[in-house]
Amino acid sequence: MIKRAGLKLAFNTLFVKLMVSFLCVIVLLASCNLFAYLYLSRKLYKEIVRYNELGMKQTVDSYENQFRMTQTMLISLMRSDRWTVNLEILNRVKDNNRYDILPEVKENLAALYTNPFLHLDNFILIFRKAGYVLEKEGTSSIEDMFGKYYASTDYPPEYWAQSTAGSTFMQVLPVSDFQEHSMGQTRPKGPLMPIWFKAASYGDVYGLLLVNPQRLYAAYGQSGDSTFSIWDREGAMLFASSPTGDMRSPVPLQRDTYHERKGNFFYFYKKGADTGFTYERVVPIASIAAEMMRLNVLLVSLLSAAVAVAIVTSVLFSLRLNHPLSRLIAMLERKSAAAEPISNIREYAILSDRMSSILQTNERIRTDLDRKNTLVQQYAYTNKVKNIPMAPNLADIEQLVQSNRPFAAVLYEIVFKNPELAYESKMLMLRKLIHNLFSPRDGVTLPIEQNRLMSLIFDPDSQSDLVQTLETLKQLLLADDYLYLTIAVSPVYPAHTSFTEAYGQLSELLSERKLNGDTQIITGPRASLSNASRLKLTAGEDLHTLLMNGNENAVLEWVDRQLDVLKRKDAAVREYRAFARGAAEQVEITLAKLNMRARTEMLLEIEKIGRLYNVKQYQDWFRELIRPALVVLAERSVTKDPIASFVLDYMENHYCEDINLDAIADKLNLTPGYLSGYFKEKVGINFSDHLNELRINKAKALLMNLELRIADVAGYVGYQNVNSFIRMFKRCSGVTPGEYRKALPPPAQRSDASNL
Numbered sequence: 001m002i003k004r005a006g007l008k009l010a011f012n013t014l015f016v017k018l019m020v021s022f023l024c025v026i027v028l029l030a031s032c033n034l035f036a037y038l039y040l041s042r043k044l045y046k047e048i049v050r051y052n053e054l055g056m057k058q059t060v061d062s063y064e065n066q067f068r069m070t071q072t073m074l075i076s077l078m079r080s081d082r083w084t085v086n087l088e089i090l091n092r093v094k095d096n097n098r099y100d101i102l103p104e105v106k107e108n109l110a111a112l113y114t115n116p117f118l119h120l121d122n123f124i125l126i127f128r129k130a131g132y133v134l135e136k137e138g139t140s141s142i143e144d145m146f147g148k149y150y151a152s153t154d155y156p157p158e159y160w161a162q163s164t165a166g167s168t169f170m171q172v173l174p175v176s177d178f179q180e181h182s183m184g185q186t187r188p189k190g191p192l193m194p195i196w197f198k199a200a201s202y203g204d205v206y207g208l209l210l211v212n213p214q215r216l217y218a219a220y221g222q223s224g225d226s227t228f229s230i231w232d233r234e235g236a237m238l239f240a241s242s243p244t245g246d247m248r249s250p251v252p253l254q255r256d257t258y259h260e261r262k263g264n265f266f267y268f269y270k271k272g273a274d275t276g277f278t279y280e281r282v283v284p285i286a287s288i289a290a291e292m293m294r295l296n297v298l299l300v301s302l303l304s305a306a307v308a309v310a311i312v313t314s315v316l317f318s319l320r321l322n323h324p325l326s327r328l329i330a331m332l333e334r335k336s337a338a339a340e341p342i343s344n345i346r347e348y349a350i351l352s353d354r355m356s357s358i359l360q361t362n363e364r365i366r367t368d369l370d371r372k373n374t375l376v377q378q379y380a381y382t383n384k385v386k387n388i389p390m391a392p393n394l395a396d397i398e399q400l401v402q403s404n405r406p407f408a409a410v411l412y413e414i415v416f417k418n419p420e421l422a423y424e425s426k427m428l429m430l431r432k433l434i435h436n437l438f439s440p441r442d443g444v445t446l447p448i449e450q451n452r453l454m455s456l457i458f459d460p461d462s463q464s465d466l467v468q469t470l471e472t473l474k475q476l477l478l479a480d481d482y483l484y485l486t487i488a489v490s491p492v493y494p495a496h497t498s499f500t501e502a503y504g505q506l507s508e509l510l511s512e513r514k515l516n517g518d519t520q521i522i523t524g525p526r527a528s529l530s531n532a533s534r535l536k537l538t539a540g541e542d543l544h545t546l547l548m549n550g551n552e553n554a555v556l557e558w559v560d561r562q563l564d565v566l567k568r569k570d571a572a573v574r575e576y577r578a579f580a581r582g583a584a585e586q587v588e589i590t591l592a593k594l595n596m597r598a599r600t601e602m603l604l605e606i607e608k609i610g611r612l613y614n615v616k617q618y619q620d621w622f623r624e625l626i627r628p629a630l631v632v633l634a635e636r637s638v639t640k641d642p643i644a645s646f647v648l649d650y651m652e653n654h655y656c657e658d659i660n661l662d663a664i665a666d667k668l669n670l671t672p673g674y675l676s677g678y679f680k681e682k683v684g685i686n687f688s689d690h691l692n693e694l695r696i697n698k699a700k701a702l703l704m705n706l707e708l709r710i711a712d713v714a715g716y717v718g719y720q721n722v723n724s725f726i727r728m729f730k731r732c733s734g735v736t737p738g739e740y741r742k743a744l745p746p747p748a749q750r751s752d753a754s755n756l
Helices: 014-078 081-091 099-113 142-149 157-162 213-220 285-311 313-319 322-334 346-386 392-400 424-437 463-476 499-510 540-549 552-568 573-593 597-603 606-611 615-638 642-654 661-667 672-683 687-703 710-716 722-733 737-742 747-755
Strands: 120-127 132-135 138-141 170-172 176-182 185-198 205-211 227-231 237-240 257-262 265-271 278-284 407-416 443-449 452-458 483-489 520-522
Touching: 014 081, 014 099, 014 170, 014 213, 014 257, 014 265, 014 278, 081 099, 081 120, 081 205, 099 120, 099 132, 099 463, 132 142, 138 142, 142 157, 142 176, 185 213, 346 443, 346 499, 407 424, 407 463, 407 499, 424 443, 424 452, 424 463, 452 499, 463 483, 463 520, 483 499, 540 552, 540 573, 540 615, 552 573, 552 615, 573 606, 573 615, 642 661, 642 672, 642 687, 661 672, 672 687, 687 710, 687 722, 687 737, 710 722, 710 737, 722 737
Parallel strands: 483 520
Antiparallel strands: 120 132, 120 205, 132 138, 170 185, 176 185, 185 205, 227 237, 227 278, 257 265, 265 278, 407 452, 407 483, 443 452
């Protein structure tokens, strides 16, 4: 029959393995049931008591090891010289402002409270001298920490402000219920077991470990109907697994382990070898009787199962095939490779090996996709902020953007005071610091420009909450004098607000910073700048006249006066930059009129304005701008051409008349063609282009008078046809005269500028 079935009798084949396993199971079940019935039926009651004693011993050993491990880790931490020095510095942080070591100490705390074997809810350092605490969420006062965030009727703030560790290194205190009071609401934190210790060998610094006793009991306690409690050396209850009237204060133990029966309960006691605590377990007698009944039922069931196995041998033989297959299916459902071979059967071993290889490859691909999805999400947010349209084949990327939740935005503009140095590593550290500050929140930090970062925080509490976090960042940057930040903080936007709109508003707020080299946090337009924001300093004809006179002292005195006006009016940085650009443009215009365009590119370095952060730097920048220009003007005055000067002067005095090249050539006894080429060579611009440029510049000044019509202005500057004037004005200026007039500032602003 075996030959007809085509089965091979090799030991590692599926058929032989199933047959041998089946027979072994039948023999084992029969033997176990017979032994259990003969042996356990006689000693069942003693074994149940012994079982409780062994369980009690295991639980006590686990708790003792837990307290010993906690003490060992604390002692190891305190023996660190670095830890001791850091605590001493932080205890006097109000004097030394050494907030930069907070992250390092928080990492030391995190090494303990993130240890899953310690079952800690928090690790709190209490600096009594400085009057604050440090924990995983940051810093706060002692009153706020134990009056708001970890409030307990058993342990008010005064307790932690005055209590000492006593003669012991580590003091375990009774469990108490803690709550958090914030935003007008009370949120229970559940029962916690405080462990109080002195965090440094000297100085008024204490540590507090908040242990979750329920998790600890779930890890070490026994299941069932029993009640478990811990008592200290003085007989005070430290912890009880459940409130019950069956507990009673343990009597002094004559030996380490003891049990007794009182009424309807068994009391099991054991004394901790290291802590001296007394551990108590109360087991109802009814529970033990129920266990006995369950064991008797189990014995009968095992005997019945042994008989059933013999009857349904053929059924179990078929079911044996299901076990390796179910493990293979489970491995596919978990999408993870098996930790060990599924079976030593050759057929299943081959399947398991192939599937494990496929799943491992799939896991590597998934990890790589997760990393790329993070980059894609950042790309999607950046495109959403800048309103860059997605390609049709990338439209699904927008689903990664959370655009249906209230949010707040923070825009950072970073300026390095010495741009010639390489600050790539500093930039990365700054970005990591900002990310860590907002990491507990639901948000993302994006690089927007080369020197700009933007944080989007979803469902924030309030703008003031963000400002408080950013104040911490500002304090951490006080020691870094090589850079400064301008931080614009938005209010909480509703869900329908676009990221692009938020970015535009924050970009406007960045220009509200004051002129200094400090990090500034801006939450809105400064009221003190209501006058300065209307300030429109322009160089205009005053600077042109001073440049043409060639008096360096007069020009620089004029510049210093304008900068002093800006300073007295508490102007924003944008006002300084606008004035500097206006002055640079006027210098360029003055040089251009004298055919010195090639020299202006060497003189004007407008991009340097963005790195100036005090008035002295602006004064130096103006001197670098103006002194070379005056040198060039002086050289030009020495080599001034008489024919070109005559033509320029004539155009300046008669631009409002109907003048042309023929008339001026006749006055000089020259042919128009010769004069045209000569003028272009000396001045660098065609006669007609220069005349139109001169007339349009004069027209711009006249357009500031709103009582003049555009047709009147056209006639005053020499255009008899108003349409020709409009076309020429738009060609030179890019806008029509009407559009130019609408873009002019209100009269009050122009009067301020004229006074300057």
